[in-house]
Amino acid sequence: MTQSPLEIWAIILLLGIGTFLIRFSFLGLIGDRKLPDWLLRHLRYTPVAVLPALVAPMVVWPQATGGQPDLARMLAAIATLGVGYATKNVLAAIGAGAGTLYTMLYLLG
Amino acid sequence: MPVSTLKSAYWTGVRHGAPFLLVIVPFGLLFGVVATESGLNLVQVMGFSILVIAGAAQFTAVQLMVDEAPTVLILVTALAVNLRMAMYSASITPWLGAAPLWQRAIAAYFLVDQTYALSQARFEARPAMTLRERMAYYFGAISPICPLWYVATLAGALAGQAIPPEYALDFAVPITFLAMVAPALRTLAHVAAAGTSVGVALALAFLPYQAGVLLAAVAAMAVGARVELWTGARA
Numbered sequence: 051m052t053q054s055p056l057e058i059w060a061i062i063l064l065l066g067i068g069t070f071l072i073r074f075s076f077l078g079l080i081g082d083r084k085l086p087d088w089l090l091r092h093l094r095y096t097p098v099a100v101l102p103a104l105v106a107p108m109v110v111w112p113q114a115t116g117g118q119p120d121l122a123r124m125l126a127a128i129a130t131l132g133v134g135y136a137t138k139n140v141l142a143a144i145g146a147g148a149g150t151l152y153t154m155l156y157l158l159g
Numbered sequence: 160m161p162v163s164t165l166k167s168a169y170w171t172g173v174r175h176g177a178p179f180l181l182v183i184v185p186f187g188l189l190f191g192v193v194a195t196e197s198g199l200n201l202v203q204v205m206g207f208s209i210l211v212i213a214g215a216a217q218f219t220a221v222q223l224m225v226d227e228a229p230t231v232l233i234l235v236t237a238l239a240v241n242l243r244m245a246m247y248s249a250s251i252t253p254w255l256g257a258a259p260l261w262q263r264a265i266a267a268y269f270l271v272d273q274t275y276a277l278s279q280a281r282f283e284a285r286p287a288m289t290l291r292e293r294m295a296y297y298f299g300a301i302s303p304i305c306p307l308w309y310v311a312t313l314a315g316a317l318a319g320q321a322i323p324p325e326y327a328l329d330f331a332v333p334i335t336f337l338a339m340v341a342p343a344l345r346t347l348a349h350v351a352a353a354g355t356s357v358g359v360a361l362a363l364a365f366l367p368y369q370a371g372v373l374l375a376a377v378a379a380m381a382v383g384a385r386v387e388l389w390t391g392a393r394a
Contacts, residue, residue: 051198051224058203058224061233065220066210068238074267076249077256088384093246095352095383096376097215098343100240101336102353103360103375104219109337110361114329123330130334134341140182143338151330 122154168292172299175281179273179304184311186214189331191315192322194221201316208312212271212305215339216240218332236373247275254282255297257290266294269301271308347390352383 053061109127111117129150134143187208194204199221207217220237228236247270255266277300282293322328344350356379363371 052227053224053230055203057230058199059206061220061224061230062203062206062210064234065207065216065237068234069211069213069216069241069244070268072238072241073244073248073270074264075245076252077263077267077270078260090246090249091384091387092380093242093249094387095349095380096239096242096246098340098349098353099356099379099383100219100236100242100372100376101215101340102356103372103379104222104236104240105333105336105340106357106360107364107371108222108330108333111364112329114327123327123333126330127333127337130337131341134338135344138342140338140342141185143341144185144334147334147338148331151327151334155327 122151122158125154126151165291165295168288168295169299169302172277172281172296173302174299175277176273176300176303180307183273183304183308186335187308187311188315188318189335190214190217190221191312191317192319193218193315193328193331195316195319196322196328197221197225201313204316205309205313208309212268212308213241213244214308215336218335222332232370232373236376239373239376244270244275247272247279250279251275251282254278254293255290258294262294266297269298269305271304273304274300346387348383348386351386352379355379355382 051058105127109123110119112120112123114120115123126147130143130147133146134140137143190208191204194207194217195201199207207220211217211220216237219240220233223233223236248267251266251270255263258266274297278293278297281296282288288296340353344353356375359375359378360371363374365371366374
């Protein structure tokens with residue numbers, strides 16, 4: 051990371067303010083008025099729209115291996131997704147992913 | 160109103176919030192470790208967890224900072240991760256909207272995934288609760304969750320420098336995000352959105368500073384909304 055302390059604090063502060071305003075938006079300013087359906091329909095998908103896009107390149111081209119696809123990390127990602135989908139349990143999914151990653155890194159040397 | 164009903168609503172919230180420590184503590188530890196390993200100092204790491212108090216967005220921002228993305232792109236992408244909270248804010252408003260402004264402001268600061276999910280379910284199940292009882296329950300649910308987020312972050316940041324690279328912590332963020340996404344794949348629309356997100360992100364990975372992430376997210380939200388209209392499913 052090469053950002054100056056000033057840039058880092060600007061990011062932290064602006065992200066904090068922006069996040070608060072998102073949370074405060076309707077509760078604080080809109081009151082009881084209802085949101086348009088089309089907007090809610092899009093907002094509903096933000097978690098599954100943003101997080102996979104962030105993760106996909108990290109899984110396929112991991113930085114730790116210099117961008118080369120890596121079997122251990124790929125299998126760990128699949129295990130996390132599979133267990134998370136089957137159990138709906140975030141901790142179980144993290145456990146499965148970490149377990150698979152360490153097992154495979156150990157086995158594959 | 161008797162103080163005892165408020166007290167009991169508060170403690171019910173505490174009891175319901177407590178199991179989420181099992182998610183919050185490891186996640187906070189992980190953020191502390193990863194952010195410290197990425198080069199942030201202790202005060203900056205704590206600044207993130209106290210001022211932003213949103214794990215997924217914090218991880219996103221740190222990842223993009225490591226990638227040397229421009230500040231504006233870091234902010235836009237991390238805030239996009241938090242857009243779901245606008246939906247939380249909208250759907251909690253009918254229950255808490257009549258409270259005084261200062262209470263709503265404090266409630267908004269603490270509107271995280273877990274407090275939202277708990278409160279929304281509780282208020283819907285018990286529409287007879289008074290406004291003060293609802294607020295008491297809400298702050299009860301916050302009590303075990305949010306303070307421990309700060310403490311876990313601090314512990315992770317202090318431990319951070321001591322963890323060697325063999326532990327493959329580079330992969331902690333992808334695993335955590337995938338673990339959050341998988342249970343959210345409830346309907347065909349969610350699956351279609353996630354698939355679009357992955358496909359577009361990989362196809363546009365050649366763009367600098369992860370600009371593909373934002374484009375993928377916008378495309379995926381549109382696909383999710385469209386598929387929802389086709390299938391009529393809403394979850």
